Amino acid sequence: VKARAIESIFLTRASRPEVPSTRVLVLGGDTTGILVAERLAGEGFPVLLLGPSDGASVPDTVAVLSGMELEEIRGFVGGFDIVLGNSTGRSVERVGFVVAAQPEDVVPKFQDYGLAKSESVRSLSDVEAHVRSSAMTVPRHGEWSHVAFLLGLERGSDPTVLSRTLAVIETLGQMEKVQTYVFTRQLKVAASGLERQYRECRENGTIFFKFDDAGPIFEGDPEAPVMVFNEPLLGREMELVPDLIVVDEHLGPPTSLNPLLEAMPISFMADPYLQPESTRFSGVETPKAGILALGPSRGVFDPNLIKSDVESVLAVLKQAGDEPRDKNLPGPPEIDPAKCTMCLTCVRLCPHGAMTFAKTAQADPDTCVRCGICAVECPMKAITLAPGPGQTAIDSRVQQGLTRTTSSKKILGFLCSRSAGQALHASKMEILENLVPIVVPCAGSLDVSHILHAFQEGADAVIVAGCFKGNCASGYGTVLAEERSRMAREILDTVGIEPSLLQFVSTAGNTPGVLARAVSELETRFSALT
Amino acid sequence: METEAVIIGGGIAGLHCASQLAKMGQQTALVEKAPFLGGHVAQFACKATDRCRRCGACALEDVQKQTGASDLITTLVRTTVESVEQQNGWFKLSLLGRPPRIFPDECNDTECERACPAVGALVRSPLDNRLYLDEDKCLFFKDGSCRTCVEASPELAMDRKAGEEKLAVSARAVIVASGFKPFDATIKPRFGYGLVPGVVTALELDSMLRNDTWTIGEEDGEIRSVAFIQCVGSRDAKIGRNYCSRVCCGYALRMARLLKHRVESLRPTMFYMDIQNFEREFEERLKEAEKEVRLIRSIPAEVRRGADGRPELIYHGPGDERVIESFDLVVLSIGISPAAEDILPNLGTNRDGFVGLDGEEVGTQTEGIFVAGTVQGPRSIDETISHAIGAAGRAASYIRRISNGGAL
Numbered sequence: 025v026k027a028r029a030i031e032s033i034f035l036t037r038a039s040r041p042e043v044p045s046t047r048v049l050v051l052g053g054d055t056t057g058i059l060v061a062e063r064l065a066g067e068g069f070p071v072l073l074l075g076p077s078d079g080a081s082v083p084d085t086v087a088v089l090s091g092m093e094l095e096e097i098r099g100f101v102g103g104f105d106i107v108l109g110n111s112t113g114r115s116v117e118r119v120g121f122v123v124a125a126q127p128e129d130v131v132p133k134f135q136d137y138g139l140a141k142s143e144s145v146r147s148l149s150d151v152e153a154h155v156r157s158s159a160m161t162v163p164r165h166g167e168w169s170h171v172a173f174l175l176g177l178e179r180g181s182d183p184t185v186l187s188r189t190l191a192v193i194e195t196l197g198q199m200e201k202v203q204t205y206v207f208t209r210q211l212k213v214a215a216s217g218l219e220r221q222y223r224e225c226r227e228n229g230t231i232f233f234k235f236d237d238a239g240p241i242f243e244g245d246p247e248a249p250v251m252v253f254n255e256p257l258l259g260r261e262m263e264l265v266p267d268l269i270v271v272d273e274h275l276g277p278p279t280s281l282n283p284l285l286e287a288m289p290i291s292f293m294a295d296p297y298l299q300p301e302s303t304r305f306s307g308v309e310t311p312k313a314g315i316l317a318l319g320p321s322r323g324v325f326d327p328n329l330i331k332s333d334v335e336s337v338l339a340v341l342k343q344a345g346d347e348p349r350d351k352n353l354p355g356p357p358e359i360d361p362a363k364c365t366m367c368l369t370c371v372r373l374c375p376h377g378a379m380t381f382a383k384t385a386q387a388d389p390d391t392c393v394r395c396g397i398c399a400v401e402c403p404m405k406a407i408t409l410a411p412g413p414g415q416t417a418i419d420s421r422v423q424q425g426l427t428r429t430t431s432s433k434k435i436l437g438f439l440c441s442r443s444a445g446q447a448l449h450a451s452k453m454e455i456l457e458n459l460v461p462i463v464v465p466c467a468g469s470l471d472v473s474h475i476l477h478a479f480q481e482g483a484d485a486v487i488v489a490g491c492f493k494g495n496c497a498s499g500y501g502t503v504l505a506e507e508r509s510r511m512a513r514e515i516l517d518t519v520g521i522e523p524s525l526l527q528f529v530s531t532a533g534n535t536p537g538v539l540a541r542a543v544s545e546l547e548t549r550f551s552a553l554t
Numbered sequence: 555m556e557t558e559a560v561i562i563g564g565g566i567a568g569l570h571c572a573s574q575l576a577k578m579g580q581q582t583a584l585v586e587k588a589p590f591l592g593g594h595v596a597q598f599a600c601k602a603t604d605r606c607r608r609c610g611a612c613a614l615e616d617v618q619k620q621t622g623a624s625d626l627i628t629t630l631v632r633t634t635v636e637s638v639e640q641q642n643g644w645f646k647l648s649l650l651g652r653p654p655r656i657f658p659d660e661c662n663d664t665e666c667e668r669a670c671p672a673v674g675a676l677v678r679s680p681l682d683n684r685l686y687l688d689e690d691k692c693l694f695f696k697d698g699s700c701r702t703c704v705e706a707s708p709e710l711a712m713d714r715k716a717g718e719e720k721l722a723v724s725a726r727a728v729i730v731a732s733g734f735k736p737f738d739a740t741i742k743p744r745f746g747y748g749l750v751p752g753v754v755t756a757l758e759l760d761s762m763l764r765n766d767t768w769t770i771g772e773e774d775g776e777i778r779s780v781a782f783i784q785c786v787g788s789r790d791a792k793i794g795r796n797y798c799s800r801v802c803c804g805y806a807l808r809m810a811r812l813l814k815h816r817v818e819s820l821r822p823t824m825f826y827m828d829i830q831n832f833e834r835e836f837e838e839r840l841k842e843a844e845k846e847v848r849l850i851r852s853i854p855a856e857v858r859r860g861a862d863g864r865p866e867l868i869y870h871g872p873g874d875e876r877v878i879e880s881f882d883l884v885v886l887s888i889g890i891s892p893a894a895e896d897i898l899p900n901l902g903t904n905r906d907g908f909v910g911l912d913g914e915e916v917g918t919q920t921e922g923i924f925v926a927g928t929v930q931g932p933r934s935i936d937e938t939i940s941h942a943i944g945a946a947g948r949a950a951s952y953i954r955r956i957s958n959g960g961a962l
Contacts, residue, residue, distance in 0.1 A: 067951055180837035183830075214800040214830040216931050217905045217912070219789050223796065234828070236851060236872070259874065301834055303610045303936060306570075307943035323834050329937065331915040332944030339947030343577040446615040449682050495606035532600040533615030534680070537766040 044102025044390075045120035046070065048341065050086075051094065051280070052126035053077055056319060060125045060334050061086040067338060072119065074108070075126070075280075094280070097122060097287040100380070100388040101314025121314050123337055124298055126278035128320035132271050136178035142247035145269045148173075148188060155195045163267045168201045172251060172266040175208040177239045182275055183215035184325040189272065190221045197228050204230045205264065207240055207253070215326050275325050284321075288312050289377035289499070297323045304442075304497045307336040311499070312377045313391040316340055353394040353441070353465055354409035357387040363406035370398040370407060375468075375499040395498040396469025409469075418464065418474050425460040426481045433458045435546050436483040437539070438474070439531075440467040440505075442497045444489030446533030451540055459487075459543050467491070468501025475512040475526065485525040485546040489539060492530040502530065522553055557581045557628065558953050560647055560725040562635055562897055565593020566935060567927025568731035569617045570942035571949070576624040578950050583628045583723055584621070585649060589686035590631060590679040591618060593733055595935060597680065599763035601808035603815035608833065609808050610935030617939075618681060630721070632689075638728065638898050643956045645922065647723045653716035658685035660711035669706035676703065680764060687712075726953045727922050729945055730909060732897050734928040737787025737795070737888040745786055745886050746857035752865040753857055753884045756782070756805060763812065780813060781867060781881040782806040783854060784826040788889030797906040799889030800932040804832035806887045810847045823848040823881070825869065832934065857884055890932040898923065906931050916945040922956070924949050 048069050050061045053076030061073040065085035073082060074089045082088050089108065092115070096107035106117045132147035139145050144163055146154075162169045173189050175181050189206070196202045204225075211234065213219045226232060233240075233256055240253035251264045277296045284298055289311050295301060298310045299322035308316040316337055319330035357370075357379075364384040371379040378391035379398060385407070387398070399407040411417055416424070426434055435458050439445040445463040448456070460483070464470060467490030478486050488509045490502035506528045513523035529542045559575055561568045564586030572584045590596075598611040621627050632652040639646045656676075667685065670676045675691040678684065693700035694714065704712060736757050739747035746753045762768040784806060788799040803826070810822035824847055833839050852869045860866035865884045871877040892908045902911045902919035908931045911917065916924050926945035927938040 176837075180831070180840075210828040210830075212831055213789070213798040213828065214803075214932075215798075217797070219797045220905060223791060234851075295834065297834070301608065303606070303608050303613055306613070306936060306939040308940075324940075328913075328915055329940070332941050335916060335944035335947035336940060337947070338951060339574050339578065339943050342947070342950060442616070443612070446612075446619065450615075450680060452683060492600075492602040492606040493604070494608070495602070495612070530602065530605075532602060532606075532612040534598070534612050534764065535600045535602075536683075 041103040041118070045104075045118055046341075047072065047119040048121045048123060049074060049104075049106055049117070049119040050123045050125055051075055051284075052124070052278070053080060054127045056127065056330055056334070057125040058082055058086075060123055060318065060337055063334060063338060064123075064341065067342070069341060072117065094283045096283055097315070100378075100391050102390060104314060121316065121341060122284070123308075123316045123318060124278070124281065124284055124321040125318045126280055126321060128325055129276040129279045131274045131276065133174070133178055133274055134271055136274075137174060137242060137271065138246060139242060139249065139269065139271060140246040144248045144267060145246075145271065147271050148185065148192070148273050151192055151268075151270050152188060155192055162196065162199060162202055164201075165265075165267055168203055169199075169267045170264065171196060171202060171204050171268045171270065172264060173204065173206045173270045173272070175206055175272045176212070177207060177209060177235070179274055180210070181208065181212050181272060182325055183212045183218055184275065184327070185272055186212050187215060187218055187221065189270070190218075190225050192270070193225050193230055194221075194228075197225075197230075205266075206230060206232045207235070207251075208232065209235055209239070216328050275320070277323070278321055281321060284315060287315060287377070289375055290372075297321060299323065300499075302494060304495065308333055308340060311375070354396065354412050356389045356392050356394065357398055357407045357409055359384045359386065360406045360408070363404045365404055365406075367403060369401055369403060373401050374398055375501065393498070395466040395501060396464070397466060397498055397501060397504065400469055400471040400504075409465075418462065418470075419477050421462050422460075422474070422478050422483075423481050425462060426478075426483055429460050431458045431460075433547055433550055434460060434482060434484045435487065435543055435550075436460045436462065436478045436485070437487040437489055437543070438467065438470055438478075439463050439487075439489045439539075440491055440502070441465050443491040443495070443533050443535075444529075444531040444539050447531055447536040447539050450534070451536040456540060456543055458547055466496070466498045466501040467505035468496070468498055468503075470505055470508060472508050472512045472515065475509065476515060479516065479521060479526075484550045485527070487539075487542050487546065488526070488528045489531045489542070490528070492532060495532065522549075524549060525553075555583065555628070555721065556724045557583045558725060558957075559583075559727045559729060559949055560585060560645065560723055561729045561731055561926075563593065563731035563733055563927075563929070564588070564591040564629065564631065565731065565733045565927065566595045566614055566617065567733065567929070567938050567942040567945075568593075568729070569614070569621050570939050571729050571731055571926050571946045572627045573617050573620045573624070574943045574946035575950060576621070576626040578946070579626070580950055580953060581626045581628075583630060583725070585633050585635060586629070586631045587634045588631065589654070589677070589688060590681065590684075591621075591629065592679070592681055594736075594757075597757065597761040597764060598935075599760050599809075599812075601805075601812050603811060607808050607811070608936075609805070610939070613935060613939060615681065633721070635897065636720075640920075640922075644724045644726065645728050647725065647728070649721040649723055651719045651721055652689055653713060653718070655687040655689065655713055655716070656685065657711035657713075661707065661709045663707040663709055666703035666707035669702045671700065671702055726956055727924065727949045728898070729924045729926050729949055730897055730901065730918070730929055731926040731942065731945075732893055732929045734890040734932070735893045737799075737891045739786060739886050739888055741793060742786055742790075744856050745783060745854070746859075746865060746884070747886055750857055750859045750865045750884075751863065752882065753886065755786075756802070756809065756885050756887045759809060759883075759885050760805070763809070778817060778820050778883070779881045780810070780820060780822045780883045780885060781879075782810055782822065782824045782885045782887055783857075783867075784824065784887045785853060786886040786888045787891060789827060794907065795889060795891065797932065798830060800830060800937075801832075801934050802887040802889060803830040804934060806885070807832075807843050807847060809885070811843060814846045821848060822846070823850060825850050825853055825867075827851070827853060890928055893929060897929075901925070904931065915941070916948045922952060924952075 092108040242249035298317035496502040509528035601609040854869040
């Protein structure tokens with residue numbers, strides 16, 4: 025991650041286009057990739073499709089890049105430079121958006137089960153391909169053919185894999201004298217029509233074994249094993265000599281995501297998908313504006329859900345760039361050239377990948393979400409976010425708020441606009457009458473000095489309210505806020521102010537109770553001290 | 555009134571449709587029959603323990619803020635759709651709006667709320683804590699039999715005379731985002747809902763947690779037991795619910811862990827058929843949950859009132875034995891049912907019995923009418939949001955073509 029962090033600094037370099045590009049690079053050459061490319065072209069977007077295999081049928085409206093691989097993505101939404109390469113050289117293309125529509129990585133679980141691929145031990149994909157071709161024959165040693173499907177005995181399963189398994193079973197069911205068995209732990213039926221499909225298979229004679237114990241063991245030749253297991257309902261030991269074992273598959277992120285992952289800001293990159301597993305991201309959004317993740321690249325494998333992702337791509341691309349911003353949010357970062365020493369701390373730390381540099385650090389206004397983390401992290405204090413319309417700087421809001429309040433106890437709350445700031449609206453006002461609320465874009469935009477200033481201006485106690493860990497819209501804003509609260513408490517201690525009068529709380533927009541409890545606890549604490 | 559799209563339903567799906575269409579510069583009218591926006595999600599609690607558990611409930615506050623700030627969205631609460639006609643590329647909707655009835659800003663007294671005998675008639679929005687009147691539940695509007703609120707709170711600003719208003723709206727497209735109906739647990743009397751004290755639905759528990767009215771064990775520190783029963787009204791072909799509701803494993807495990815987080819001595823138990831994935835690398839995460847929640851693969855045969863008054867569960871135990879076990883609280887993980895009323899005709903019904911067509915995610919049988927969210931089938935909050943954004947994308951592209959007179 026560290027190496028990538030340093031490298032990613034240079035990935036931000038790109039000259040900002042005068043007119044943003046509407047060209048779209050679609051990655052992924054299977055049906056989904058081609059479908060997205062076609063849909064976008066039909067809506068008037070110039071489309072480049074990277075990755076279709078030779079002979080794939082791609083409509084004329086889509087420009088195809090073949091024999092190239094994506095190596096690097098630089099720049100920002102409306103002006104990405106895409107570096108493509110092959111053995112003969114490199115080329116750079118300018119696009120406005122990148123859509124990751126590659127198929128999932130499908131890994132058969134032979135190793136998980138200690139089995140070896142053979143004529144009678146095959147992967148699900150392999151058997152599917154066979155079933156599709158009319159020449160399918162099922163191996164049989166006796167009069168009946170016994171086919172055993174392994175499904176999530178190791179590493180769990182997925183509704184998509186169950187659906188594919190049942191489709192194969194339905195086809196085998198049309199053949200004579202084939203008995204099918206499914207060996208599983210948890211049947212993953214959470215997809216449209218799947219429970220019905222499962223019931224039908226069971227009624228048509230497929231036997232399902234669901235294990236809570238260690239499950240079946242495979243004895244003898246790993247290419248043609250004997251299955252020994254405790255029958256889960258009867259508790260009796262049983263043995264099956266299958267003519268065919270169908271090994272299920274683990275679905276993972278597309279293998280070709282690396283150049284895209286490298287273009288993501290590091291704050292969110294905790295897993296191998298382009299979309300962080302956080303409720304702050306929905307649809308096809310990723311942490312980097314202009315890069316969209318569809319289906320498998322965001323951890324979604326259900327073909328039905330992928331269909332609506334295709335429409336979501338269209339929705340996001342058609343968003344007007346000048347959508348009105350929240351008037352409570354500050355303006356984009358302004359960098360003082362006299363103070364900026366090009367240390368690039370902001371480029372490394374921006375949770376949204378919005379910072380770049382030329383003669384000084386610079387923010388891409390379309391990517392920046394105005395969280396304010398860069399301004400407090402800048403060691404030279406060269407970055408300021410101008411207060412939004414009708415707003416003043418935090419320190420003067422603190423001063424005004426504390427001057428105006430008529431309450432006997434002055435509890436000042438720095439509230440994150442994405443959580444506690446929303447909870448404030450749902451709060452019963454009588455509980456919060458002693459609270460002076462200061463809503464900040466992200467709790468991570470608070471500096472130790474803001475907190476100390478609040479005490480200096482006469483606050484009796486201070487609450488710093490951020491989001492729950494894992495729910496911060498700026499990745500680590502809430503972690504920064506908690507850490508700075510801890511630092512501020514140490515300073516309070518040395519100057520003789522009771523440190524417990526400063527409290528950090530994790531909140532969400534729908535937890536007004538948490539905020540109210542924090543206020544009343546601090547009231548009690550303050551009363552006890554005076 | 556003329557607009558580009560009418561969205562029926564102001565829950566998490568409808569709000570996201572409106573917000574996404576506004577981002578694309580499209581005008582919408584958001585129609586909601588309740589007195590305030592938010593739908594079911596407004597009753598869901600945050601399931602965070604020491605960290606976010608990704609239930610998605612807080613996404614409502616986010617999107618509500620966005621839609622409230624947009625000039626392109628006209629919000630019509632207390633409004634229902636009476637009829638729809640199609641004419642030359644336009645949908646002509648006839649809407650019926652009810653007056654607000656009460657004006658809580660003009661009265662600071664809360665006596666009316668305490669005095670009201672009809673449950674759910676005077677309600678506070680969880681989003682802004684304002685007081686609203688639900689005419690369907692109010693006894694005065696039912697038969698004129700009750701005047702308790704105005705007697706208790708003489709200053710209550712209330713207008714009982716204002717009539718309903720009709721509104722005609724023309725739109726290029728319609729998005730149906732009218733949501734689901736929670737499964738009615740009384741259809742399965744063997745689980746004791748409404749018969750055995752101490753049996754609640756998961757929706758009720760969720761709402762108690764949201765409103766901070768759940769206090770079991772927090773005061774006396776006594777060891778308490780809670781059982782969750784899964785698949786109540788799901789995966790049950792006999793009662794026409796031959797599908798998995800997809801969200802119950804997620805909400806039950808999250809709630810069980812939240813209760814455990816609040817009351818360390820509590821031992822939650824979950825009775826299930828199969829546990830469905832709701833996070834990435836799910837089996838690993840499930841092992842973590844198993845340290846806090848006892849998982850039993852068995853759906854109890856019966857819930858009855860025990861000799862000590864607590865609910866008693868009879869189930870088939872792991873050793874093939876009949877087990878009788880008492881709990882302080884039994885939570886029924888009720889599933890997602892299709893909303894009963896037909897909002898609009900000719901939309902089609904898919905194989906799980908929801909609105910729409912098989913193999914179609916956002917389209918319906920009628921061109922120009924789209925579906926978003928749980929009206930089309932069971933979905934988590936996260937999946938609903940993604941679905942709504944997709945529906946908005948498809949609707950926008952339809953609107954653009956039909957407005958340009960382009961062939962479809």
